Amino acid sequence: MCRLAAITSNDYFSPMEAILALETMKEGHDGSGLGLTLKDLGGEFEKLKQYPILSGVGSKKGIEMLDNYMKRKGFKLIHNWSPSLHPVKGIQAREYYFARAYDVPGSCAERKFADCEDMLMKTRLELRALGEPDQSLFVYSFYPDVLTIKEVGDPLDVGRFFGLDSGKITSRICLAQGRQNTNYAIYLYACHPFFLQGYCTMTNGENTAFVPIREYLSGRGFPGYMGYNSDSEVFAHILHYTVRQLGMPLRYYKDVITPLMKESEIAQRSDADALRLMRQSLRPLCIDGPNCVIGFTPDGTCFMTQDAKKLRPGVVGGVKGKYALMSEECGVDSAIPQRDRSTDIFPMKYDFVTISPRAQEVKIWNQLQG
């Protein structure tokens, strides 16, 4: 089972805080990878919030291909972050890790943001298609104010390898996942968190309904619903589909992935009629667990929810201005030791916990009380 550590804060913090939280949950894990997605960036990216950042890794050939492609498409490189690597035993360094801010051709400000998002996604997918066959280039995200880092290895080692303890890279939201490889190959594109157009999730556990969900999403005609090197990628795409594509309020994500099973439960909801229709039409997106899902949305809201059997651990705790969403309580202890532990929240099968942007307010929404 993978380890999950997310922190949302009013102030910028180092991703190392989340990695250290992962470290407290290390016992028994093989450390088969670390994935980090940072949102609302500080440090050297603080002044570049309007520019999309392309995150990835590539070989010399891959970087040349990337440069040529971006130049041809009219993207202008504004800023390039390339971590200074610190050799760590067990991590085989790839040639060029990067996070690059680009000025978009024709400026995003002049068109609808959704169109701009589509253009950025299309660019990322084309780059992925170019670099994936010979694995010369991996690109994880291309979006304003979002940075993604992934590598195979023990999370703490990976953090040190990238020099994340230097404090140069900071953010207000950090999702960190310490991978415990199970059924799928150790592959960078299989590494959580998964990000699509502002929506991001990471998960522990295995998704037993993966194949039908993948087939359903693939049939939606949306080019971003692809990849699926991990069964957990569908959680991010379901979130994107529910909120962005169908325009449903965030909490309905819970009703999509774990719909109420009994008519008696549905009937007590004030939106019962809508739920009944949703349960039929969105039936293929129902997950069967066991999964704890942690994610964020474009506005900076973070959430945690569980599968309908509540078979995975998950806890939310913190103080106003800083909250941690972790798969184990020792991780919360590490990230926010000063909190009142009695207020920790352990979301159960019906719960959907959201934390507003900048960690101002925690809300527990119970699915039975909608």
Add this chain to the structure above:
Amino acid sequence: MEPAAGVTLDNNHRLTPKELQYIIRWNSDRCKRCGRCTAACPVKAIEPTVRVQRMTFSEGPIPKPGAQRRVVHAISQVTDPERACVGCATCTLVCPNEAIEPELNERNKLLHYKNKGGDGYKRGGRRNDPSISVLDRLKFTRISMLTDPALDAGRHEFRVRSLLGRVLPPEELPLKAVDGKLIVDSAADKFIPPVREIFPIMIGSMSVGALSPPMWEGLAMGVAYLNEVEGLPVVMASGEGGMPPRLLRSRYLKYFIIQIASGYFGWDEIVRALPHMVEDPAAIEIKYGQGAKPGDGGLLMAQKVLKLISGIRGVPQFVDLASPPTHQTKYSIEEAVAKMIQSMSMAWGFRVPVYPKISGTKTARAVLNNLARNPYAAALSIDGEDGGTGAAYNVSMDKMGHPIASNLRECYLDLVKQGKQNELPLIAAGGVGKRGNLAANAAALIMLGASVVSIGKYIMQAAADCFGDEHNRCNLCNTGKCPRGITTQDPKLYRRLDADKVALRTVEVFKAANVELKKIFAPMGRSTELPIGMSDGLSIDDKAMAERLGITYAC
């Protein structure tokens, strides 16, 4: 050649029992000559006879064997192919001394002779292929253990339910968000097709007429009990030939799918009952084909058209009731499918799902794609070659038709390509439970893409002890002489069947299937929704089959 005039023929012109499919094994020593077997035999394959027999005997205190020729009573097997033993073993059942039983003769030549009068061999039953079907070769190989905990079939909540009816794609749902809450937007004036939530195994179409009154009633009572008492929403299709008028006007109608086929039998009564219906039926099934006899219409032989049946169907007694192979008023797929679906929908105010049933065929995808574009089409039912029938030519049953597994799979994958796999449910039938593995066969079809699985022969065997099997045993459904009283309208025969017991067995069968489905889904980590299309859970021990079905090969 000169006839052998004036010469008494010996027996050389007759067939021997070895040419027949079943050979009667009769034990003279055990037989007490009561005559029950010959009276009960539905095809008169055995008859009492006398023969002269040389017997050795000894009388007196000292053994002194002597021979004597005596006339004895015996049972002899008739070798006329028209009266060939069908292996039903009714004789064995009625024999008080276990003196008689039929034995399967694998080397028989029955089909060489079964065409008397220039007509082909007609029978009821199913394809005579006793080999292990693809459904029975499919294995569930994705077992959750450590990376994802297996569920507990007895402890966790399970929802073994499916949807029957056209499901709107999420993009077309008439929903709008108001104050963070979704409401149904009535101003959108969007047609929301009717959808029924049902148990994923249903009883397929078998008509009043094909089935005897206690059999049909027994099934119907069982289905009503399952719904009302057990909370299992099992539905049953009527078959062509209408339904008992009182049932049409009852609140139980909601558990029944009414079938309309090319003969429109029974529809006078149904249309007359329409204004008096207090509930809508579960669905309307338009039959275009049947897996057991693709390309054939329905057929109820004259001997089964007694008073009750003639009344329900609105026809004279004792006439063959043949439904044509196609709907005679329709000349194209647009006419046959689109207009008929719309007409039937309109009859119930668009409150009832209407779907066509076709026989398994290479052309199923063409029908499917037509339906996928028709917003009123509620499902597609595909009946594979291993389906059953009350009456058909043997050649149709044995040689015509398409296996259900690959036919269903290609249809499902076609829907996947279009992203419509949740919009148009597929109902799969034909050979489900052939070897008794009802839940396993059903689960396998569901994982290949079926939303609902339909059974016929299985429930006749399980609920009413039908003798029929894939060795051509019995299969007398067409003759009106069903020795079990299942497919006959003769009161002397159907009084052998107790409708209450059929109902009880029906309930037991579905309750057990519900438990077994959970036992399959639980270790695969599925409980909340039916694992439709979860093909990663399946494997088969044949590479070509694995490739054709898009699943893994395991050995």
